[in-house]
Amino acid sequence: MSRRNKKQIFTNIEVMDAGSKGKTIAKAPDGKVIFLPNAVPGDVVDVQTFKMRKAYYEGKAINFHKLSDKRTQPACEHFGVCGGCKWQDMGYAHQLSYKQNEVVNNLTRIGHIELPEVTPILGSEKQYFYRNKMEFSFSDARWLTVEEIQSDKDLGDKNALGFHIPGMWDKILDIKTCHLQEDPSNAIRNAVKTFAIENNLEFFNTRNQTGFLRTMMIRTSTTGDLMVMIQFFKEDKPNRELLLNFIAESFPQITSLQFVINEKANDTIYDQEVICYKGDDHIFEEMESLKFKINAKSFYQTNSDQAYELYKIARDFAGLTGEELVYDLYTGAGTIAQFVAKQAKKVIGVEAVPDAIMAAKENAQLNNIQNVEFFVGDMKHVFNNSFIAKHGQPDVIVTDPPRDGMHKDVVQQILNIAPEKVVYVSCNSATQARDLALMDSLYKVTKVQAVDMFPQTFHVENVVLLEKRSGLTN
Numbered sequence: 080m081s082r083r084n085k086k087q088i089f090t091n092i093e094v095m096d097a098g099s100k101g102k103t104i105a106k107a108p109d110g111k112v113i114f115l116p117n118a119v120p121g122d123v124v125d126v127q128t129f130k131m132r133k134a135y136y137e138g139k140a141i142n143f144h145k146l147s148d149k150r151t152q153p154a155c156e157h158f159g160v161c162g163g164c165k166w167q168d169m170g171y172a173h174q175l176s177y178k179q180n181e182v183v184n185n186l187t188r189i190g191h192i193e194l195p196e197v198t199p200i201l202g203s204e205k206q207y208f209y210r211n212k213m214e215f216s217f218s219d220a221r222w223l224t225v226e227e228i229q230s231d232k233d234l235g236d237k238n239a240l241g242f243h244i245p246g247m248w249d250k251i252l253d254i255k256t257c258h259l260q261e262d263p264s265n266a267i268r269n270a271v272k273t274f275a276i277e278n279n280l281e282f283f284n285t286r287n288q289t290g291f292l293r294t295m296m297i298r299t300s301t302t303g304d305l306m307v308m309i310q311f312f313k314e315d316k317p318n319r320e321l322l323l324n325f326i327a328e329s330f331p332q333i334t335s336l337q338f339v340i341n342e343k344a345n346d347t348i349y350d351q352e353v354i355c356y357k358g359d360d361h362i363f364e365e366m367e368s369l370k371f372k373i374n375a376k377s378f379y380q381t382n383s384d385q386a387y388e389l390y391k392i393a394r395d396f397a398g399l400t401g402e403e404l405v406y407d408l409y410t411g412a413g414t415i416a417q418f419v420a421k422q423a424k425k426v427i428g429v430e431a432v433p434d435a436i437m438a439a440k441e442n443a444q445l446n447n448i449q450n451v452e453f454f455v456g457d458m459k460h461v462f463n464n465s466f467i468a469k470h471g472q473p474d475v476i477v478t479d480p481p482r483d484g485m486h487k488d489v490v491q492q493i494l495n496i497a498p499e500k501v502v503y504v505s506c507n508s509a510t511q512a513r514d515l516a517l518m519d520s521l522y523k524v525t526k527v528q529a530v531d532m533f534p535q536t537f538h539v540e541n542v543v544l545l546e547k548r549s550g551l552t553n
Contacts, residue, residue: 087128087136089113091144094122097177099509101165101537113138117159119169120177121147149173154207155258160222162245163259164535175200175531178539182508182529186543190512192524200529200539201388207258209382209534211299211364215240215268216346217275217292218251219282238282240272240295249285258535264297267307267330271295274325280318291315292322294346298335298373301383304362306335308375310348314340323356334358337375349376349434366390369417369446377438378411385532389504389540390418392528393477396502396544399423403474406498408462408489413439413453415477415504420448427470428453429461459488467496477502484510490517497521501545506532508541515543523548 089107096104097120105113105126112135118124123145128138153159153167166174179200186192203209221239241254253272256265275282275292283290290312298306307326311319319338327336336357339348353360353375364371364379366387373379380386393415397405399422407416410428412435420426428451430436436455443451452470454461467473476498478485484507485493493501494517501522505511508529515524526544533539 087131088141089126089128089138092124092126094118094120094124094140094147096120097169097181097537099181099537107136111135115140116165118143119147119150120173121145121149156256157252157254160244161242161252161254163242163257166537167535171202171206171534174534175202178531178537179529181537182527182539182541185508185512186515186524186527188512189509190516190519192512192515192519194527195525197527197529200531201385201392203382203385203531203534205382205384206534208261209384210259211301211379211383212381213257213260213264213297215254215295215297216243216251217282217290217294218249219284219290222247222250222252236276238272238276240268240275240282260297261299263305263330263332264299267297267326268295270329271309271322271326275322278318278321280322283312288312288344291318293341296375298362298375300362300364300373302363302365303332304334304364305330305332306337306362306373306375307333308337308339308348308353310339310341310346312340313342327357335360335362339375366414366418369442371412371414371442372438372445374438376434378432378435379414380532382532385530386414389530389532389542390415392530392542393479393502393504394419394422396526396528396542397422397475397477397500399475404471406473406476408458408476408478408485409480410439410453411435411479413442413451415479416451416453417443417446417448419477420451423475424450425471426451427473429458430455431457459486462489462492464495472496473498475500475502477504479504480510482507482510484514487517490514494518494521497547499547503543503545505541505543506538508539511541511543515545518545521548522546 092105094103094105098104102114103118114137118140124140125142126138127141128136130137151170158167218239239251239253241252244250281291283293293312294310296308339351361372361374405423405426407428410416410430413428416426416428433455436453439453522545525546528542530540
């Protein structure tokens with residue numbers, strides 16, 4: 080074994096802090112940082128390292144001498160194996176504190192941004208059962224725990240309907256109860272699995288690319304609509320209809336039952352035809368007086384209640400009076416654009432995904448919003464001088480980029496345009512900090528508000544208001 084990956088054991092190590100991606104931080108006797116996936120700040124543990132880098136170790140707590148007072152009992156029986164809710168063993172108040180700290184640390188250490196008094200993070204009223212969309216995968220060779228592998232007992236059913244094991248594309252953990260989506264999500268998933276086994280419907284094998292049942296998506300909404308979509312690897316009409324009829328008859332509250340036949344190597348559906356089997360080909364979500372039509376391919380924030388809070392904060396930060404031209408960059412399906420439209424003179428939304436822009440236009444028409452326009456294209460190419468000349472100089476820019484943040488050309492164009500205000504919504508405060516640093520000469524951060532969209536996880540959203548520094552022009 081190379082020295083780089085040589086295993087070591089450190090004893091009686093106190094876990095000091097929470098780090099990025101759900102890992103916690105301790106310090107080895109030699110002063111190097113240790114990143115741990117299975118401890119809570121305040122634990123005192125023995126650590127076995129499995130990777131050594133120049134400045135840090137990666138390891139795992141193998142013995143607990145003292146349990147932190149920040150700990151709580153995980154609600155889910157799958158905690159520790161399923162990678163979805165890594166902070167279930169930490170009290171929610173402490174989760175919020177560490178998320179707030181991460182935002183502040185990223186903005187100050189990465190961005191070197193001078194911050195105003197930071198508003199406390201907005202927690203989620205629902206700490207479980209808050210997601211409106213879940214995707215489950217079928218497998219004919221479920222993930223086995225170490226205990227099961229070492230056991231002499233009959234392992235029973237080998238099929239799984241659940242989640243991918245983190246970092247293992249072909250391993251599926253069978254889920255009995257998930258605490259992320261409200262009923263009837265668990266009932267549907269478990270009933271589908273039982274029915275498929277009883278009727279000898281083949282579960283998918285990722286490595287061999289064989290089988291029949293591939294994935295299942297369940298979408299719920301605050302309106303009471305319910306969508307279920309089954310993805311089949313191949314067409315088998317009798318068995319397909321057998322399963323879909325069972326779902327429809329067993330769960331009459333489903334308002335949209337759809338399916339996909341996907342024979343390609345990966346299970347993404349964005350290049351596939353989605354066929355409506357029963358009900359509508361969409362569901363509706365509502366926010367204030369707005370309705371948003373959502374199909375199987377649509378993007379919509381997965382925590383509906385917190386999305387509303389997030390959008391209210393963005394609208395409040397924009398401080399619109401009804402006279403402003405607003406640009407909404409990375410508009411997605413145009414939800415923020417339409418949410419702020421009633422307080423703006425006009426809103427221009429720009430997005431790279433054609434299907435999202437089609438949905439944005441359809442929803443604007445559905446909501447009878449006349450003062451929005453949507454355009455599709457790669458942001459760094461579309462958002463240019465001729466676009467500004469054609470559509471006008473924005474008074475306010477709202478930007479909600481993907482995790483990678485904004486392309487440097489987009490940042491530069493914002494600086495060239497120099498609107499009075501920029502509202503930056505981010506799902507990654509590290510890349511947000513990088514972008515803010517590039518804008519710091521022209522803009523001052525005047526408001527910061529973190530929002531917890533995903534309780535029990537390390538993810539956090541952050542909204543920043545940038546206002547042009549006094550006396551500066553572009």
